[in-house]
Amino acid sequence: MTERSHYDDLAALLAVLPAPLRSAVAQLPGEALLEIVMDLGRPPQARLPGRALMLAEAPVTRDDLAEVVQAVGVFGPDNRAGIEGTLHRISAIRNRGGEIVGLTLRVGRTVRGGIAALREFVEQGRSLLLLGPPGVGKTTKLREIARVLADEYGRRVIVIDTSNEIAGDGDVPHPAIGLARRMQVPGPDRQHTVMIEAVENHMPEVIVIDEIGTSAEVLAARTIAERGVQLVGTAHGNTLENLVRNPTLADLVGGVQTVTLGDEEARLRGTRKSIVERKRPPTFESVVELRDHEHLMVHPDTAVAVDAILAGREAGGLECGAGDPDTRETALGAKPVPPRPVRRLPGGAARILPWGVKRDLVERVIRELRLDAVVTERPERAHLVVVLRARSGEPRLLELIEETGLPVHVLRRNTAAQLRRVLQQVFHRAAGVADGEAEAAAREAEAAVARVMTEGVAVELPPRPPAVRRLQHRIVTRHRLLAESRGREPERRLVVVPPVSARPGD
Numbered sequence: 489m490t491e492r493s494h495y496d497d498l499a500a501l502l503a504v505l506p507a508p509l510r511s512a513v514a515q516l517p518g519e520a521l522l523e524i525v526m527d528l529g530r531p532p533q534a535r536l537p538g539r540a541l542m543l544a545e546a547p548v549t550r551d552d553l554a555e556v557v558q559a560v561g562v563f564g565p566d567n568r569a570g571i572e573g574t575l576h577r578i579s580a581i582r583n584r585g586g587e588i589v590g591l592t593l594r595v596g597r598t599v600r601g602g603i604a605a606l607r608e609f610v611e612q613g614r615s616l617l618l619l620g621p622p623g624v625g626k627t628t629k630l631r632e633i634a635r636v637l638a639d640e641y642g643r644r645v646i647v648i649d650t651s652n653e654i655a656g657d658g659d660v661p662h663p664a665i666g667l668a669r670r671m672q673v674p675g676p677d678r679q680h681t682v683m684i685e686a687v688e689n690h691m692p693e694v695i696v697i698d699e700i701g702t703s704a705e706v707l708a709a710r711t712i713a714e715r716g717v718q719l720v721g722t723a724h725g726n727t728l729e730n731l732v733r734n735p736t737l738a739d740l741v742g743g744v745q746t747v748t749l750g751d752e753e754a755r756l757r758g759t760r761k762s763i764v765e766r767k768r769p770p771t772f773e774s775v776v777e778l779r780d781h782e783h784l785m786v787h788p789d790t791a792v793a794v795d796a797i798l799a800g801r802e803a804g805g806l807e808c809g810a811g812d813p814d815t816r817e818t819a820l821g822a823k824p825v826p827p828r829p830v831r832r833l834p835g836g837a838a839r840i841l842p843w844g845v846k847r848d849l850v851e852r853v854i855r856e857l858r859l860d861a862v863v864t865e866r867p868e869r870a871h872l873v874v875v876l877r878a879r880s881g882e883p884r885l886l887e888l889i890e891e892t893g894l895p896v897h898v899l900r901r902n903t904a905a906q907l908r909r910v911l912q913q914v915f916h917r918a919a920g921v922a923d924g925e926a927e928a929a930a931r932e933a934e935a936a937v938a939r940v941m942t943e944g945v946a947v948e949l950p951p952r953p954p955a956v957r958r959l960q961h962r963i964v965t966r967h968r969l970l971a972e973s974r975g976r977e978p979e980r981r982l983v984v985v986p987p988v989s990a991r992p993g994d
Contacts, residue, residue, distance in 0.1 A: 501576045501593060504559035506552050512543040522623055524593040526553060527581070537623075537781070553588055563588075565675045566650075570657025575631075575664060577653060596656065598664040599625070603632045605784055605808045609774050610637060615719040617740060617790075619726060620778030626722040627698055629778075630654055633720050634696045635666030643718075646671055646692040650679045653698050668696070680704040687712050697721040706739045706771075713771045721772070728775050728787055728805075732797050741775065741794050743767035750938065764798050766791065777805070784808055802905045838915075839864040841894075843885055844876035845902055853907045859915055870894060874910060876902055933960040936984045937967045944986045948974075951981045 498521070502510045505524070509532055513524060516534055524543070525533040528550065532543040560578050563569045567580040575596025580588045602625070609616050610633055618626045630647075631654055638645040645668035649655050652672065656662035661670040669690070673682045679697075683705065686692055695712055697705075700723045713719055723740060725731045731741055738744050745767040770790040777785040785805045787793040793803040838861045842850045850863050864870050867888050873896045875885060880898055889896060897914060899906045929952055936947040949960060957973065957980070964971040964984050971982045 497574045497576075498595065500571050500574045501595060504556050504571065504578075504593075506555050509543055509552075516541070521595050523595060525591075526556065526593070527590040528553060553591060556591055556593075557588060564651060568651040568653075570652050572658035573656065573660070573662070575656045575662055577651070597628055598631060598662075599628050600632060600635075603629055603636065605786065606633065606776060607636070609786075609788070610718075610720060611641065613718050614773045615713055615771065616721075617719075617772035617775045618722045618778060619728065619731065619775060620722075621726050624778040625781050626778060627653055630696050630698055630720065630722065631662075631664045634668040634694075635664060637694050637720075638668040639666040643693045644691060645669065645694040645696060646686045646690055648679065648683050648686060648695060648697045649673060650676055650698065654696065680708040683708040683712060687715060687717055692717055694718045694720065699724065700737070700740065703736050706737060710739060710771045719772060727777050727785075728790075728793055728803055729797050731775075732794055739767075740771050741766075741790050742770040744798065750934070766794050766798060770794065796909065801909055804909055837862045838871045839869055840911075841865070841867055841870035841873045842875075843873055843882075844879035845874050845899060845907065849902070849904060849907060850874065853904055853911060856904075856908070859911060861911075861915070867892070867894075872897065872914065874899060874907065929956045929960050930963060933963040933982075933984070937964060937969060940969060940984050940986045941967070946983055946985045949982045949984070951975070951979045953978075954980075957982055 501524075502513055505513065509524070509526075513521070513534060516536070520536045522535045522537065525535060525540075526548045529547050531545060532548050532552075534541045534543050556578070557563075557580075560569045560571065563578075563580050567582065569578045569580070570576060571578075575598065577594045577596060579592045579594070581590030581592075583589045603610075606616065606629070616633075618629060620626055634645050634647050634654070637643040645665075647654050647661070647665055647668050647670045649661075649670050650673040652658075655665045655668075655670040661668070669692075671682055671686055671690075673679050680702065683695065683697060686695055695717055697709070697719065698721065700706060700709060700721050709719060709721065723731065723737055725734060725737060728741065731737050732744065743766065744764055747763055747765050749761050749763060751761070773790055775787040775790050775793065777787075779785060785807055787803060787805045793805065797803050838859075840850060840854075840861050840863055842863060847863055847865070853859075854861050854863070870892075871894070873885070873889075873894050875896055875898055877898050877900050879885070880896075885896075888894065895914075897910045899910060932949050936949055939945070939947050952960065954977075960982050961971050964982070969987070970985050972985060973980055974983055975981055
């Protein structure tokens, strides 16, 4: 795991506290401190991961609050203030008369080396969205990503800084963001306008934005992405599924729409006629769920994950440590098993060895998906192994993998949804069809058929790989139409043509 270093300038935060609290906080482990809470009439608290400690028995007084407010200075319209030259944030709670009756003093830190698992995504220019509950380090990771992109990769990075949350208080940005530039936002209601202003005026290659939460900011993000600018941001929501179900924020990951299918298309897909689909390409190409400071769930392809959620399947994703440079899953807990083609019997079937997975479950999913596969209990005859994660470290399995080199596919839970997702990925890959590509290609073919039958004109489909074209060809022939292959690889494509009697002019 990559070594990480922390810098928090805690002394500057302690300096604004009343003297008794300053002494109590100074005795706490600095790296563990998340925030200090001061509420009128209640004992002050220090919050650490998973627990809270009383800093004094005496309740907080109005004089205590006034001392901190005077040391901090003016609070903005969002009830936030900062300490110049630091990343600390002070937030106020007011009574109905506007008087401050509570303060939250959050410790701001620079953490270097904590984005190893995300480097590949940001380096490749992929737009990346971070999700997670408060206090898991989303903003901290934004700072480090901004610094790495600006300093190590020489990108033109602009940080959109509402309430000086990312780059600290004051006119000079905190060194935590490196050479990235910072545009301050006067108030939360102006964040979307500053996002657009950054693109129009300053030619960024990357924009970093914290807490996307309104429809105007969602629209601004999509506009920026459509102009070819890489986006790295956070949004309100703990998981990708939360975001998909959020009517305001769903557009960040492609949006949602209800579609009514024709009878034939519904039959081919095995779904109801009224289905929910993704509306457009996602604004953010990859999504990361921060479970806590040390654990992430990465969705490398947002479109694939969202399509799975809308189809009632699990979104999947790759679990890893925050500092782990390898985000791929592995049954061995070491180097990942490289993808291999699914070897088949002369008759065409692949033999699947279940390890800790119920045999009847595997057989049922094979039937549901109509896969060219059978279940075997004999390791020497198997072509691939599906294993329950809890049993993936068993010595007998490790010996088998070492001896045979069998590809291993891991299930987090012994459920049909998990197994269905894994086997779909395995067999699509073996056929040369990427995850989600088969369904998209089927929709293309059905739409072309509908147009040919209603308008009597030939319809050309986008270029597709041979395995996908064969799928489309089968759909076309079911409607008693003809499909011709035209062009050379990789631009070879199908053209669906109408019957001679249906062509205009005949």
